[in-house]
Amino acid sequence: MTVHTDEEAVEEIVGGEYEREPVPAKAQKGPKAFWGMYAGEHAAGTEFMIGPLFLAAGASLKDLTIGLLLGNILAVLTWRYLVVPIAMNRRLTLYNQLEKIAGGNMVKIYNITNGILFCFLAGAMITVSASAVGVPFNVNFEVPEATFGLSGAGFTTIVAIVGIVIAAVAAAGYNTVARFANIAAPWMILVFVACGVVSLAQMDAHSFSALNAIWNDGVSFVQTKNGAADFGLGKIIIFSWLCNAAMHLGMADLSIFRFAKTKSAGWAPSVGMFLGHYMAWICAALLLAALIATNPDATLDAQGKVQANPGFLAWNALGWTGIIVVVIAGWTTANPTIYRAGLAFQSLFKNAPRATGVIIAGAIATIAGAFPNLSAQLLGFVGTYGMILGPMGAIIFVNHYFAKRLGFHTDAADATGSKFNMAVLLAWLIPVVPGLYMILGKGIFAAYLVIPAWIASALLYVILGKMMFANKTQA
Amino acid sequence: MKNLTAIAKPVSWASLLLIVVPPILYFTGAIGSPLMTQLLLAGTFIWFVSASMWMKSE
Secondary structure (H helix, E strand, O other), rough: OOOOOOOOHHHHOOOOOOOOOOOOOHHHHHHHHHOOOHHHHHHHHHHHHHHHHHHHHOHHHHHHHHHHHHHHHHHHHHHHHHHHHHHHOOOOOOHHHHHHHOOHHHHHHHHHHHHHHHHHHHHHHHHHHHHHHOOOOOOOOOOOOOOOOOOOOHHHHHHHHEEEEEEEHHHHHOHHHHHHHHHHHHHHHHHHHHHHHHHHHHOOOOOOHHHHHHHHHHHHHHHHHHOOOOOHHHHHHHHHHHOOOOOOOOOOOOHOOEEOHHHHHHHHHHHHHHHHHHHHHHHHHHHHHHHHOOOHHHHOOOOOEOOOHHHHHHHHOOHHHHHHHHHHHHHHHHHHHHHHHHHEEEEHOOOOOOOOHHHHHHHHHHHHOHHHHHOOOHHHHHHHHHHHHHHHHHHHHHHHHHHHHOOOOHHHOOOHOOOHHHHHHHHHHHHHHHHHHHHHOOOOOOOHHHHHHHHHHHHHHHHHHHHHHHHOOOO | HHHHHHHHHHHHHHHHHHHHHHHHHHHHHHOHHHHHHHHHHHHHHHHHHHHHHOOOOO
C-alpha cells in the first residue's frame, strides 16, 4: 500500500498508535510521510478492473482525460479543505471521533457495515487475482448475466484457492504483506506505465488523433456487442471525485491526517489520485482498447459480449509480468482489506480468537469473489460504498462546525453519556435507505447520490441534534 | 550486509529501467514483443530480489 521513503512514520500513522487519545505534538509528521503513503495507496488491483470499465461503459477518450482531471482535483480539494482542518483540530481517529458523537454501540453498526463493504471490495480483488492465475491454465472467467451467478467450475475453484490463501495470510497478520506491498509499489506504478506504452504500440497509435479513432472504434465495438451505454463528462467527473467518498467526505482519513503537522499534508492525496486514478486508469483502459483493436474476438465471452478480463488483458500486453502484476495488485489490495474487515467483525466476538473476524471476512470475500458480475459492477459499487459511508462524515462535519453554534451538544454521546445516539442513526439511515433503493431498485448511478445523501444527513443531524441534544447551559 | 545493501540499492533502481525502457523501445519498433516481455520479466525479478534487501532494512 504505502511508503518506501519514510516507512517508520507511515507505520505509526497506519499502525494504530494513539487510538484513544489525540495525537501529541511529538508524534506529528511532516508532509513527506503523507506524500509517500498516498503514492502507493491508489495504484492497486482495483485500477486494473476500473480502467477498462470506462471504455466498456462508453466513455470517450476526451471526456475521460478531462473528466478524470477535474474529478481528481475536486477529490484532492475535498481532502484538503474538508478532512484536514477537522483532523488537525481534533487529532482523533474516525472511530474515536464517531464514538464521541454517536456512542460505542452505534460505532459497532458502522463498523459492521464498513466491514461488509470491505468484504465485497476484497472479493472483487480476489476475482482480479484469480483472473490472472487462470490465464496460464487457460481458465477464463465468464461474467454471467445474474449478479450472483457463478462462472465456470475451473474459475470458481481458482477463486476459492486464491481466497483461502489470502484469508490465511491475513489471519496470520498482514505485516509481511504490507512490507511486500511497499516493495511492489514503485514497480507497480511503472508497470501501469508499461501497460499504456505497450498498448499504444500494439494499436500503432502514434498520435492522439490516431488513438482517439481507435478508442472510438473500441467503444462502438463494445456497444454493438453489449448494447448502448453512456458515460459522459459529468458522470466521469462525479465518479472520479466521489469514488473515494468514504475516505474524504466520509472522513475515514481523519485517522491518517490526525498526524499532520501542517495543513499542506492535505495535498498529498494528489499524488495517489493522479498516479492511480488518472495514469493507471487510463493505462488500464488502453489494455482493453488494444485487445479490441488487435484481437476483438478475444474480448468476447460465450454469449458474444465484451468482457474485461484484467488478467488476460495484462497478459496480452506484458506476458508473464502482466500476470504477476495483476496477482500482486489484487493480493496486496485484498489482504489488508480483509484484515480491516476482520477487525470490524472482531468487535462482535470479544472472547473469540483474534483470527476469527478475519476468517469470517475472508470467507465472505471469497464467496463474493466467486461472482464475477460483482467485480464487473465495480464502478457502481464504489459509488454505493461512498453513498453509504459518506453521510457519517456529514455528521462529523456538523458536529465540528455547527453543533455549538446552533445550540446543541458537540460530541453528543460523550456529553450525555449515551452509548447509542439515535439522532446519528436516523440522520444516517434516512438518506441512505432510499438511496440504496434508488441504486438497486431504480438503477440510478450510485455516485450521483453521494452528495445528496451527504447534505441530507447534515441537515437531518442539525434538526435532530437541536431536538434531542439542546444545550441549555449555552448562551 | 551493509555492502550488500549498498549494491542492492542502485541495482534495484536500475532494474526499474527494465520496466520502462523496453516498452518504449517496443513502441518505437526497435525491439519485438518477445524480447520486450522477457526484459520486463527480468526487471521484475531483479527488482523484487534487490529491493527486498534494502527496503526492509530502512
